[in-house]
Amino acid sequence: MMEYMTTTAHMSTGDRHRTGSPVVSFTNVSKSFGDVRAVSELDLQLRAGETVALLGPNGAGKSSTLDLLLGLRNPDAGRVEVFGTTPQQAIARGKVGAMLQSGGLMEDVKVRELVKLACDLHPRAYPVDQVLEHADLRDIADRMVNKLSGGQEQRVRFALATAGANELVVLDEPTTGMDVSARQAFWGVMRAQARAGRAILFATHYLEEADAIADRVIVLHRGRVIADGSAAEIKAKAGARRIVFDLDGYIGEGALRELPFLSSLEISGRTVRIQSHDADATVHALYGLGLYPRNLEVAGLGLEQAFIAITDAATAEEAAK
Amino acid sequence: MNTLIKLEIQRTLRNKKFMFFSVLYPAGLYLLIAGGASSTELVKGTDLTLPLLMMVSMASFGAITAVLVGNSERIAKEREKGWVRQLRLTALPGRGYVTAKVASAAVVSLPSILVVFLIAALVKDVRFDAAWQWFALTGAIWAGSIVFAALGVAVGYLATGDAVRPITFIIYFGLSILGGLWMPITTFPKWLQDVAEWMPTHAYAALGQSIELGNGPEVKDVAVLVAYLVIFGGAAAWLYRKDTRKA
Numbered sequence: 001m002m003e004y005m006t007t008t009a010h011m012s013t014g015d016r017h018r019t020g021s022p023v024v025s026f027t028n029v030s031k032s033f034g035d036v037r038a039v040s041e042l043d044l045q046l047r048a049g050e051t052v053a054l055l056g057p058n059g060a061g062k063s064s065t066l067d068l069l070l071g072l073r074n075p076d077a078g079r080v081e082v083f084g085t086t087p088q089q090a091i092a093r094g095k096v097g098a099m100l101q102s103g104g105l106m107e108d109v110k111v112r113e114l115v116k117l118a119c120d121l122h123p124r125a126y127p128v129d130q131v132l133e134h135a136d137l138r139d140i141a142d143r144m145v146n147k148l149s150g151g152q153e154q155r156v157r158f159a160l161a162t163a164g165a166n167e168l169v170v171l172d173e174p175t176t177g178m179d180v181s182a183r184q185a186f187w188g189v190m191r192a193q194a195r196a197g198r199a200i201l202f203a204t205h206y207l208e209e210a211d212a213i214a215d216r217v218i219v220l221h222r223g224r225v226i227a228d229g230s231a232a233e234i235k236a237k238a239g240a241r242r243i244v245f246d247l248d249g250y251i252g253e254g255a256l257r258e259l260p261f262l263s264s265l266e267i268s269g270r271t272v273r274i275q276s277h278d279a280d281a282t283v284h285a286l287y288g289l290g291l292y293p294r295n296l297e298v299a300g301l302g303l304e305q306a307f308i309a310i311t312d313a314a315t316a317e318e319a320a321k
Numbered sequence: 322m323n324t325l326i327k328l329e330i331q332r333t334l335r336n337k338k339f340m341f342f343s344v345l346y347p348a349g350l351y352l353l354i355a356g357g358a359s360s361t362e363l364v365k366g367t368d369l370t371l372p373l374l375m376m377v378s379m380a381s382f383g384a385i386t387a388v389l390v391g392n393s394e395r396i397a398k399e400r401e402k403g404w405v406r407q408l409r410l411t412a413l414p415g416r417g418y419v420t421a422k423v424a425s426a427a428v429v430s431l432p433s434i435l436v437v438f439l440i441a442a443l444v445k446d447v448r449f450d451a452a453w454q455w456f457a458l459t460g461a462i463w464a465g466s467i468v469f470a471a472l473g474v475a476v477g478y479l480a481t482g483d484a485v486r487p488i489t490f491i492i493y494f495g496l497s498i499l500g501g502l503w504m505p506i507t508t509f510p511k512w513l514q515d516v517a518e519w520m521p522t523h524a525y526a527a528l529g530q531s532i533e534l535g536n537g538p539e540v541k542d543v544a545v546l547v548a549y550l551v552i553f554g555g556a557a558a559w560l561y562r563k564d565t566r567k568a
Binding site for chain 1: 322323325331336403406409414
């Protein structure tokens with residue numbers, strides 16, 4: 001527990017976005033389903049204006065965390081507060097808009113009728129036409145909901161989640177089923193919402209989305225936060241940059257292993273692949289060995305690789321206990 | 322809330338199959354059973370002719386179809402598909418969903434009652450001594466349908482998926498036949514009559530039959546209906562809360 005707290009503190013150099021009182025606050029929250037501990041002593045705070053990505057492998061507790069945040073489930077222990085009240089109250093006041101994977105739609109009604117319903121139910125609703133426009137639903141407003149494609153349904157869900165002036169928007173895998181252009185349009189709207197001061201929390205499988213859109217990334221693993229910071233910080237935490245080069249002649253593996261800041265080494269044929277915590281120092285030492293690396297490439301790890309590295313490390317750590 | 326009720330009514334009216342079964346089917350069944358029957362001869366064991374007796378039975382049957390079958394299947398399906406969950410993320414108060422379902426079912430059940438009355442009056446020349454009897458009859462059958470609306474909500478929260486339709490239909494046909502909606506219970510063997518007398522459907526139809534005779538409703542029938550309303554309503558509320566906790 002303490003270790004995690006210090007990690008978080010260390011990771012928080014990207015604090016520039018975090019101002020004001022917490023929008024969401026999880027205090028020591030746990031939730032089990034039978035023997036499975038979905039959320040374990042989770043502490044989490046979101047602030048106004050933050051765009052936060054929730055990452056984690058399947059079963060990491062993302063959906064359970066969102067359910068708790070939205071009051072669809074109650075925690076076994078700990079406290080969940082949204083805008084200083086219970087999630088249910090915050091939702092009743094129209095402060096939270098949410099788009100869930102599991103959220104179904106009413107059938108036998110037209111898209112416009114359903115969106116109008118969402119607007120009528122929202123205490124600070126936007127005009128129906130504006131909501132339709134933003135969700136790119138104008139062309140299919142008169143279509144029956146049960147006749148839509150998966151991507152169109154997803155846009156309807158998005159419209160329902162943004163029918164009024166929410167202060168927090170929660171999205172669970174929002175772009176699943178959308179094509180590339182719909183996805184871009186979707187994030188365009190979300191960016192505008194973020195600029196207007198909304199907090200946005202989204203769970204995603206698309207790591208490039210987290211990388212490109214979120215100014216804070218939280219990695220969950222078995223119901224715990226194992227990393228929390230900007231995408232760049234997460235990548236740095238995972239260790240590392242990637243160094244790839246070819247060597248002619250004899251490759252002394254032993255010498256390469258002695259390189260400083262090395263976190264992994266892989267040799268296939270003439271090609272050497274290295275992950276290093278400090279690529280500059282490693283490359284410097286490489287030349288120091290008198291080697292002449294050809295086709296040298298130094299690149300940052302993608303968030304995806306970083307993510308895998310972090311979750312693998314967490315799994316190994318747990319196994320060691 | 323009003324938008325939700327309006328939308329629920331609209332989509333039900335759009336559902337042609339459902340409208341057929343709740344509005345036209347009972348009227349058709351009325352013609353089938355009472356169409357050729359005598360308008361003067363009393364049904365054995367009652368003070369009513371078959372056209373009069375069946376008018377109440379079929380109006381009750383139509384109202385039950387509208388509120389029980391419609392609600393149970395819709396609720397079960399919408400729970401499964403996550404629409405109920407989605408609605409919980411709006412500012413709609415918790416019980417709004419069920420309230421809207423019951424309210425819209427009540428609106429749809431009215432035509433089922435009126436169409437049977439209309440057919441009975443036109444085809445079988447059913448008339449009453451006093452005009453109030455028509456209004457009282459409509460009011461009693463309409464108000465009584467709340468008992469079955471509660472049952473529909475309970476079944477909708479009890480069953481899911483493939484199970485909900487057979488469960489609904491067993492209850493629906495079981496109650497309709499046992500309560501004497503399809504044929505007078507006086508045609509049943511004695512032991513079945515004893516069972517039938519305690520069916521909510523029997524008390525429901527008996528309400529209308531007393532009005533047809535120019536009497537007020539019997540205390541026993543009202544008591545039976547109220548008891549069932551408490552049972553069904555309590556079950557619906559309990560199942561609803563259980564579902565909300567785990568949804």
